[in-house]
Amino acid sequence: MVREFGTPNTQKCLRIGHRVPRRVAIALTALGLLATANPWSPDRAQADGATPPPQRLVAVQRVGTRLEIVKFEAPGDVALDDASAFLPTVGNGVETLLVERDVKMRSVGEPLEGHQWALTPASTSFRKAWNTTQGAGIKVAVIDSGVRKTHEDLAGAVLPGIDLVTGSGDGSNDQNGHGSHVAGIIASQVNGRGIVGAAPGVKILPVRVLDGSGSGYSSDVAAGIIWATDNGAKVINLSLGGNIPSQATQEAIQYAHANGALVLAAAGNAGQSGNAPLYPAAFAEPVAVGAINAAKQRAPFSNWGSYVDVVAPGDGIVSAWSSGDASYAWASGTSMATPYAAAAAALTFAVNPNATPAQVRKRLERTADDLGTPGRDDQFGHGLIDPANAAKVITPRGGAEGPGYLIVTSDGGVKGYGNVRSLGGVAGFPVGSPVAAAAMTPSGNGYWLVTKSGLVFGFGDAHVDGHARGKIGNESVVAMASSNSGRGYLLVTGRGRVLAFGDAVDLGDAPRGTPVRDIATTHGGRGYWLLASDGRALPFGAARYHVTMRGVSVGNGATSFALTSGGRGFWAVRRNGEIAAYGAEPFGNLATYSSSSSRYGTRLRTVDSREGYYVLTNDGLVYPFGTARNHGSSPRSGVTAVDLLVP
Secondary structure, three states: OEEEOOOOOOEOOEOOOOOOOOOOOEEEOOOOOOOOOOOOOOOOOOOOOOOOOOEEEEEEEEEOOEEEEEEEEEOOOOOHHHHHHHOOOOOOOEEEEEEEEOOEEEEOOEOOOOOOHHHOOOOOOHHHHOOOOOOOOOEEEEEEOOOOOOOOOOOOOEOOOEEOOOOOOOOOOOOOOHHHHHHHHHHOOOOOOOOOOOOOOOEEEEEEOEOOOOEEEHHHHHHHHHHHHHOOOOEEEEOEEEOOOOHHHHHHHHHHHHOOOEEEEEOOOOOOOOOOOOEOOOOOOOEEEEEEOOOOOEOOOOOOOOOOOEEEEOOOEEEEOOOOOOOEEEEEOHHHHHHHHHHHHHHHHHHOOOOOHHHHHHHHHHHOEOOOOOOOEOOOEOOEOOHHHHOOOOOOOOOOEOOEEEEEEOOOOEEEEEOOOOOOOOOOOOOOOOEEEEEEOOOOOEEEEEEOOOOEEEEEOOOOOOOOOOOOOOOOEEEEEEOOOOOEEEEEEOOOOEEEEEOOOOOOOOOOOOOEEEEEEOOOOOEEEEEEOOOOEEEEEOOOOEOOOOOOEOOEOEEEEEEOHHHOOEEEEEOOOOEEEEOOOOOOOHHHOOOOOOOOEEEEEEOOOOOEEEEEEOOOOEEEEEOEOOOOOOOOOOOOEEEEEOO
């Protein structure tokens, strides 16, 4: 129900395009998170002598390789251990795995006024992921209150589903609105109406298990998971839960994963009211999703704890509503965060149709943008979903990743290897001082070169917005980084001075007297780290502090570094070619290949998945590690290799 404060008995539907007074707050009636046990416990004597009502029970049975959910009743005074006697007759080949009480579950969500901020580049990388896929060919099951299939933003995206509340129907009878809201977040169409979904190419399988009040039973949730799996869902969204664990639901989730479907579940909205674990999210099997707000902080209502795996936008989310074909509402909750994570999983499956649920889960976790305490933490899990990095081809270890790279030399030469071609250089031109560093635009269709004196040259779609020459005195530029948009860049001197051009932002310099060797920017472009030669990663802006990298000493200084998956740590290369790491294990170092005393590592750059890296040596050789693919290198005598560009 959408309720206007001040008129609690008036139900109102919000339509995008209609003016709403700013003083009017729009909110969804809070839906309880607590599961309710049968108040007539057969293990407790009834003091008043009244006859207890029948118990609602559920059994999980295995028939061949399939699971089936059987709902039945037993007298209210029968102990649970004896309740199986009231099961319908079990035929040959049918194995009863468990019997339990049917647990009440409710949807997880409450609306607040907001905007579709969750799809902005500063928040998530969904729009960038759409350059690769929008999820075509993937079915996402929304196990919820149903999905209004005739809604203007969902028409054509909703397949025939199932209604387990009434026992008949195709799952499109959404009398609550919650399920349509969840489905709209995932699959709203690009049609010039309302909003756009995070994976607008997917198809929704609606599975109705919650009634008009937003509540339902664990037996229907379990049966819905099995039905969705058997009907081709690759991703199953559970924006619901209760505080009493249902073993039947857990068995159904295990069945889904064993048969190729990944289950994601809302972590819960009790962050300000006891933080009680919510099931099924608190089980080990599903991906448990917490919620963040637009400032990338944990939303206060969002549950936290050891079971939280990732987070996604969940505060003030606008989406479709079921009260009309052109109705919308704003809502907040982990119910809203879960479909964003489900959409990221769907995009990953679309690129990797033969991937296992475990592989997609690992990809979501490994590519997540680390928030909070470095590494996995109870507030944010592995971090904020990064669909653009998640939705890439999952490659095995052993050098299968990377289209190629560009080697930049001090004389201004740029040479491509693999499928990456040079767009030009400044070799042979009187540029005044050697080239010191380079940076590629985010599109991969251009790059900049910068000399030690700070003169910048652009190629492809790299636009020159200014130079540092004449602004840095007797200092020398040592590193360069693109802004998040590619419409600007940062230059760094050896003394740690940072200069910003275009839309890049200077967030601070290294402490006086600190030699600096490299720069790495945060995923959202709102911060950066400077690598000191003693191995410290100095944070600025949104970048967070990480301890000194293991094994890097002042006497054997670091020369270059790169972020590990999700930005939760670093790899750095020492001058002698050894690799130091924080937040990840190194994949190897130059000692594996060479013992030359004159050869040293000058740049370390990662591949897209952050599961491998390249090390460039001063004499122009490139060495691949982890999943990085070897495309060769051919050093030139008399010049020094200064940078490596990996699209």
